[in-house]
Amino acid sequence: EPEVTQTPSHQVTQMGQEVILRCVPISNHLYFYWYRQILGQKVEFLVSFYNNEISEKSEIFDDQFSVERPDGSNFTLKIRSTKLEDSAMYFCASSEASQGSAFFGQGTRLTVV
Amino acid sequence: KNEVEQSPQNLTAQEGEFITINCSYSVGISALHWLQQHPGGGIVSLFMLSSGKKKHGRLIATINIQEKHSSLHITASHPRDSAVYICAAFSPGRNQFYFGTGTSLTVIP
Numbered sequence: 001e002p003e004v005t006q007t008p009s010h011q012v013t014q015m016g017q018e019v020i021l022r023c024v025p026i027s028n029h030l031y032f033y034w035y036r037q038i039l040g041q042k043v044e045f046l047v048s049f050y051n052n053e054i055s056e057k058s059e060i061f062d063d064q065f066s067v068e069r070p071d072g073s074n075f076t077l078k079i080r081s082t083k084l085e086d087s088a089m090y091f092c093a094s095s096e097a098s099q100g101s102a103f104f105g106q107g108t109r110l111t112v113v
Numbered sequence: 114k115n116e117v118e119q120s121p122q123n124l125t126a127q128e129g130e131f132i133t134i135n136c137s138y139s140v141g142i143s144a145l146h147w148l149q150q151h152p153g154g155g156i157v158s159l160f161m162l163s164s165g166k167k168k169h170g171r172l173i174a175t176i177n178i179q180e181k182h183s184s185l186h187i188t189a190s191h192p193r194d195s196a197v198y199i200c201a202a203f204s205p206g207r208n209q210f211y212f213g214t215g216t217s218l219t220v221i222p
Contacts, residue, residue: 031208033209033210035210035212037154042199042212042213042214042215043199043201043210043212044212045209045210045211045212048208048209050208055208056207056208056209058209089154091156093210101144101161102146102158102161102203102210103158104148104156104157104158105156106155106156107154107155107156109154
Protein backbone atom coordinates (compact mmCIF):
# COMPACT_ATOMS: atom_id res chain seq x y z
CA GLU A 1 0.00 0.00 0.00
CA PRO A 2 1.38 3.47 -0.82
CA GLU A 3 2.49 5.61 2.09
CA VAL A 4 3.78 9.04 2.93
CA THR A 5 7.14 8.87 4.68
CA GLN A 6 8.63 11.50 6.94
CA THR A 7 12.16 11.88 8.21
CA PRO A 8 13.47 12.15 10.79
CA SER A 9 10.98 10.64 13.20
CA HIS A 10 12.40 12.74 16.03
CA GLN A 11 14.59 15.83 15.90
CA VAL A 12 16.04 17.79 18.78
CA THR A 13 17.40 21.23 17.99
CA GLN A 14 18.65 24.25 19.87
CA MET A 15 16.57 27.41 19.91
CA GLY A 16 17.52 29.69 17.05
CA GLN A 17 18.72 26.89 14.80
CA GLU A 18 17.24 26.13 11.40
CA VAL A 19 15.54 22.78 10.86
CA ILE A 20 14.31 21.06 7.74
CA LEU A 21 11.63 18.41 8.03
CA ARG A 22 11.37 16.07 5.10
CA CYS A 23 8.43 14.29 3.56
CA VAL A 24 8.19 11.94 0.61
CA PRO A 25 4.61 12.09 -0.65
CA ILE A 26 2.96 9.37 -2.69
CA SER A 27 4.42 9.51 -6.17
CA ASN A 28 1.42 10.51 -8.30
CA HIS A 29 0.01 12.95 -5.76
CA LEU A 30 -0.21 16.63 -6.60
CA TYR A 31 -1.40 18.31 -3.40
CA PHE A 32 0.78 18.49 -0.31
CA TYR A 33 0.11 19.66 3.21
CA TRP A 34 1.89 20.31 6.49
CA TYR A 35 0.13 20.18 9.84
CA ARG A 36 1.39 20.40 13.37
CA GLN A 37 0.19 19.24 16.76
CA ILE A 38 1.53 20.82 19.92
CA LEU A 39 1.51 18.31 22.78
CA GLY A 40 -1.95 18.06 24.28
CA GLN A 41 -3.57 20.23 21.63
CA LYS A 42 -5.40 19.50 18.43
CA VAL A 43 -3.85 19.17 15.00
CA GLU A 44 -3.53 22.53 13.21
CA PHE A 45 -3.22 23.32 9.53
CA LEU A 46 -0.02 25.05 8.44
CA VAL A 47 0.12 25.13 4.65
CA SER A 48 -1.05 23.52 1.43
CA PHE A 49 1.04 23.36 -1.72
CA TYR A 50 0.12 22.71 -5.33
CA ASN A 51 1.83 23.27 -8.66
CA ASN A 52 5.02 24.40 -6.96
CA GLU A 53 3.42 27.14 -4.95
CA ILE A 54 1.58 27.68 -1.71
CA SER A 55 -2.18 27.56 -2.23
CA GLU A 56 -3.30 28.18 1.36
CA LYS A 57 -1.56 28.98 4.60
CA SER A 58 -2.66 29.61 8.16
CA GLU A 59 -1.74 32.43 10.52
CA ILE A 60 0.78 30.10 12.15
CA PHE A 61 2.75 29.87 8.91
CA ASP A 62 4.67 33.12 9.27
CA ASP A 63 7.92 34.29 7.72
CA GLN A 64 10.03 31.83 9.67
CA PHE A 65 8.39 28.93 7.83
CA SER A 66 8.91 27.94 4.22
CA VAL A 67 8.09 24.94 2.07
CA GLU A 68 9.76 23.57 -0.98
CA ARG A 69 9.56 20.67 -3.39
CA PRO A 70 13.21 20.67 -4.34
CA ASP A 71 13.49 17.60 -6.54
CA GLY A 72 10.04 16.35 -7.54
CA SER A 73 9.90 13.73 -4.81
CA ASN A 74 10.63 15.43 -1.48
CA PHE A 75 8.42 18.03 0.14
CA THR A 76 10.19 19.96 2.88
CA LEU A 77 9.21 22.29 5.69
CA LYS A 78 11.92 24.65 6.85
CA ILE A 79 11.79 26.54 10.12
CA ARG A 80 14.35 29.30 9.89
CA SER A 81 15.04 30.17 13.51
CA THR A 82 13.34 27.77 15.85
CA LYS A 83 11.60 28.89 19.03
CA LEU A 84 10.66 26.82 22.04
CA GLU A 85 7.01 27.02 21.03
CA ASP A 86 7.79 25.32 17.70
CA SER A 87 8.14 22.07 19.63
CA ALA A 88 5.40 19.87 18.21
CA MET A 89 4.61 16.87 16.07
CA TYR A 90 4.69 17.86 12.39
CA PHE A 91 2.62 15.85 9.93
CA CYS A 92 2.86 15.82 6.18
CA ALA A 93 0.00 14.70 3.97
CA SER A 94 -0.50 14.32 0.24
CA SER A 95 -3.45 13.76 -2.04
CA GLU A 96 -4.01 13.06 -5.69
CA ALA A 97 -6.78 15.59 -6.04
CA SER A 98 -7.97 18.45 -3.90
CA GLN A 99 -10.97 16.53 -2.62
CA GLY A 100 -9.69 15.27 0.68
CA SER A 101 -8.55 11.72 -0.01
CA ALA A 102 -5.25 12.46 1.69
CA PHE A 103 -2.67 10.10 3.08
CA PHE A 104 -0.86 11.19 6.23
CA GLY A 105 2.74 10.56 7.22
CA GLN A 106 3.65 9.23 10.63
CA GLY A 107 4.99 12.60 11.76
CA THR A 108 8.24 14.16 12.93
CA ARG A 109 8.48 15.06 16.59
CA LEU A 110 10.42 18.32 16.84
CA THR A 111 11.83 19.29 20.23
CA VAL A 112 13.38 22.73 20.58
CA VAL A 113 15.60 23.15 23.62
CA LYS B 114 -15.01 28.66 17.09
CA ASN B 115 -14.35 25.02 16.22
CA GLU B 116 -15.37 23.94 12.77
CA VAL B 117 -15.25 20.31 13.92
CA GLU B 118 -16.54 19.11 17.28
CA GLN B 119 -15.98 15.65 18.69
CA SER B 120 -17.56 13.88 21.61
CA PRO B 121 -16.82 12.50 24.04
CA GLN B 122 -13.35 13.90 24.79
CA ASN B 123 -12.45 10.92 26.93
CA LEU B 124 -13.93 7.44 26.96
CA THR B 125 -13.16 4.41 29.08
CA ALA B 126 -14.70 1.08 28.16
CA GLN B 127 -14.53 -2.52 29.25
CA GLU B 128 -13.13 -4.98 26.77
CA GLY B 129 -15.90 -6.24 24.51
CA GLU B 130 -18.06 -3.14 24.73
CA PHE B 131 -19.53 -1.38 21.70
CA ILE B 132 -18.08 2.11 21.36
CA THR B 133 -19.34 5.16 19.51
CA ILE B 134 -17.43 8.39 18.89
CA ASN B 135 -19.26 11.32 17.35
CA CYS B 136 -18.15 14.15 15.10
CA SER B 137 -20.12 17.20 13.99
CA TYR B 138 -18.89 19.81 11.57
CA SER B 139 -20.08 23.22 10.47
CA VAL B 140 -18.12 23.78 7.24
CA GLY B 141 -18.94 22.51 3.77
CA ILE B 142 -16.86 19.42 3.19
CA SER B 143 -16.05 16.99 0.42
CA ALA B 144 -14.57 14.29 2.65
CA LEU B 145 -14.22 13.33 6.28
CA HIS B 146 -11.41 11.24 7.73
CA TRP B 147 -11.26 9.23 10.89
CA LEU B 148 -7.69 9.02 12.15
CA GLN B 149 -6.10 6.99 14.91
CA GLN B 150 -3.21 8.37 16.92
CA HIS B 151 -1.21 6.09 19.19
CA PRO B 152 0.80 7.27 22.22
CA GLY B 153 3.96 7.70 20.11
CA GLY B 154 2.06 10.37 18.15
CA GLY B 155 1.95 8.81 14.69
CA ILE B 156 -1.31 9.08 12.75
CA VAL B 157 -3.00 6.30 10.83
CA SER B 158 -5.91 7.04 8.55
CA LEU B 159 -8.75 4.62 9.30
CA PHE B 160 -11.47 5.80 6.95
CA MET B 161 -12.18 8.45 4.36
CA LEU B 162 -15.89 9.06 3.84
CA SER B 163 -17.87 11.27 1.55
CA SER B 164 -21.22 9.53 2.02
CA GLY B 165 -22.88 6.51 3.61
CA LYS B 166 -21.02 3.92 5.60
CA LYS B 167 -17.73 2.02 5.53
CA LYS B 168 -16.64 -1.04 7.47
CA HIS B 169 -13.20 -2.41 8.12
CA GLY B 170 -12.94 -5.32 10.51
CA ARG B 171 -14.46 -4.23 13.83
CA LEU B 172 -14.58 -0.58 12.81
CA ILE B 173 -17.57 1.07 11.17
CA ALA B 174 -17.79 4.71 10.09
CA THR B 175 -20.93 6.51 8.99
CA ILE B 176 -21.63 9.99 7.73
CA ASN B 177 -24.87 11.94 7.36
CA ILE B 178 -24.20 14.83 4.99
CA GLN B 179 -27.53 16.55 5.65
CA GLU B 180 -27.01 16.54 9.40
CA LYS B 181 -23.25 17.26 9.10
CA HIS B 182 -22.49 14.41 11.43
CA SER B 183 -20.27 11.35 11.41
CA SER B 184 -19.80 8.49 13.83
CA LEU B 185 -17.05 5.95 14.37
CA HIS B 186 -18.12 2.66 15.95
CA ILE B 187 -15.90 -0.04 17.37
CA THR B 188 -17.51 -3.41 17.96
CA ALA B 189 -16.11 -5.89 20.50
CA SER B 190 -13.53 -3.37 21.73
CA HIS B 191 -10.08 -4.59 22.72
CA PRO B 192 -7.28 -2.98 24.78
CA ARG B 193 -5.22 -2.56 21.60
CA ASP B 194 -7.95 -0.15 20.39
CA SER B 195 -6.79 2.29 23.08
CA ALA B 196 -5.70 5.41 21.24
CA VAL B 197 -6.83 8.92 20.36
CA TYR B 198 -9.38 9.02 17.55
CA ILE B 199 -9.50 12.20 15.51
CA CYS B 200 -12.10 13.39 13.05
CA ALA B 201 -10.80 15.58 10.20
CA ALA B 202 -13.08 17.30 7.70
CA PHE B 203 -11.74 18.48 4.37
CA SER B 204 -12.99 21.83 3.09
CA PRO B 205 -12.43 22.11 -0.66
CA GLY B 206 -13.15 25.85 -0.50
CA ARG B 207 -10.18 26.36 1.84
CA ASN B 208 -8.20 23.37 0.56
CA GLN B 209 -7.44 22.24 4.08
CA PHE B 210 -8.50 19.87 6.79
CA TYR B 211 -10.19 20.99 9.98
CA PHE B 212 -9.46 18.70 12.89
CA GLY B 213 -11.48 17.77 15.93
CA THR B 214 -9.79 17.80 19.33
CA GLY B 215 -9.75 14.02 19.45
CA THR B 216 -11.35 11.38 21.64
CA SER B 217 -9.03 9.55 23.98
CA LEU B 218 -10.21 5.95 24.25
CA THR B 219 -9.01 3.53 26.91
CA VAL B 220 -10.21 -0.06 26.78
CA ILE B 221 -9.70 -1.95 30.01
CA PRO B 222 -9.19 -5.73 29.95
